Amino acid sequence: xxxxxxxxxxxxxxxxxxxxxxxxxxxxxxxxxxxxxxxxxxxxxxxxxxxxxxxxxxxxxxxxxxxxxxxxxxxxxxxxxxxxxxxxxxxxxxxxxxxxxxxxxxxxxxxxxxxxxxxxxxxxxxxxxxxxxxxxxxxxxxxxxxxxxxxxxxxxxxxxxxxxxxxxxxxxxxxxxxxxxxxxxxxxxxxxxxxxxxxxxxxxxxxxxxxxxxxxxxxxxxxxxxxxxxxx
Numbered sequence: 636x637x638x639x640x641x642x643x644x645x646x647x648x649x650x651x652x653x654x655x656x657x658x659x660x661x662x663x664x665x666x667x668x669x670x671x672x673x674x675x676x677x678x679x680x681x682x683x684x685x686x687x688x689x690x691x692x693x694x695x696x697x698x699x700x701x702x703x704x705x706x707x708x709x710x711x712x713x714x715x716x717x718x719x720x721x722x723x724x725x726x727x728x729x730x731x732x733x734x735x736x737x738x739x740x741x742x743x744x745x746x747x748x749x750x751x752x753x754x755x756x757x758x759x760x761x762x763x764x765x766x767x768x769x770x771x772x773x774x775x776x777x778x779x780x781x782x783x784x785x786x787x788x789x790x791x792x793x794x795x796x797x798x799x800x801x802x803x804x805x806x807x808x809x810x811x812x813x814x815x816x817x818x819x820x821x822x823x824x825x826x827x828x829x830x831x832x833x834x835x836x837x838x839x840x841x842x843x844x845x846x847x848x849x850x851x852x853x854x855x856x857x858x859x860x861x862x863x864x865x866x867x
Contacts, residue, residue, distance in 0.1 A: 653691035
């Protein structure tokens with residue numbers, strides 16, 4: 636039987652910068668930075684980077700802990716802490732990446748955000764999010780594409796117009812908004828649904844030690860499946 640062809644990896648979007656949001660506190664994982672916990676022989680965040688990096692023109696790591704930043708320098712990617720103080724949540728990381736893109740990647744009109752604890756991201760994530768807003772003429776020309784699966788949206792995993800940076804900064808620093816949904820409610824949001832195959836959610840996130848065990852089991856099962864395909 637012929638070996639099954641792998642799903643082709645889309646070309647990176649030339650006008651999309653990316654950010655892996657690793658600036659949170661991760662309290663449910665105990666001591667240490669959650670994104671550095673080992674999974675399949677490498678840090679959890681390495682799996683996210685491997686999925687995200689090929690999909691964007693350039694990728695930023697948003698990291699607030701200096702010790703973690705030193706560890707993550709091994710990936711050779713730019714690293715930036717939040718531009719606002721006080722661990723203001725994922726919106727602060729998104730704002731940081733928008734400002735970074737304006738300064739360092741001015742050709743990128745869009746920003747894709749990825750959670751640092753989601754190791755099974757779809758390889759066509761950015762391509763599909765970008766397609767959802769390709770011809771959008773929403774209010775103020777600003778539309779946001781958000782990933783969804785199993786009837787649930789995943790606000791952290793989304794595509795944002797970099798042009799919204801000033802609006803987002805005002806929301807975070809003046810209005811004290813912290814929840815993503817509270818801010819995105821004022822814009823058009825296009826939800827892009829991804830299939831859950833064989834019970835495996837592509838946006839499964841690791842929040843607890845038990846989740847880390849489940850992720851390791853899923854990686855092992857995937858490795859076995861790939862090995863079987865290669866033998867055919």
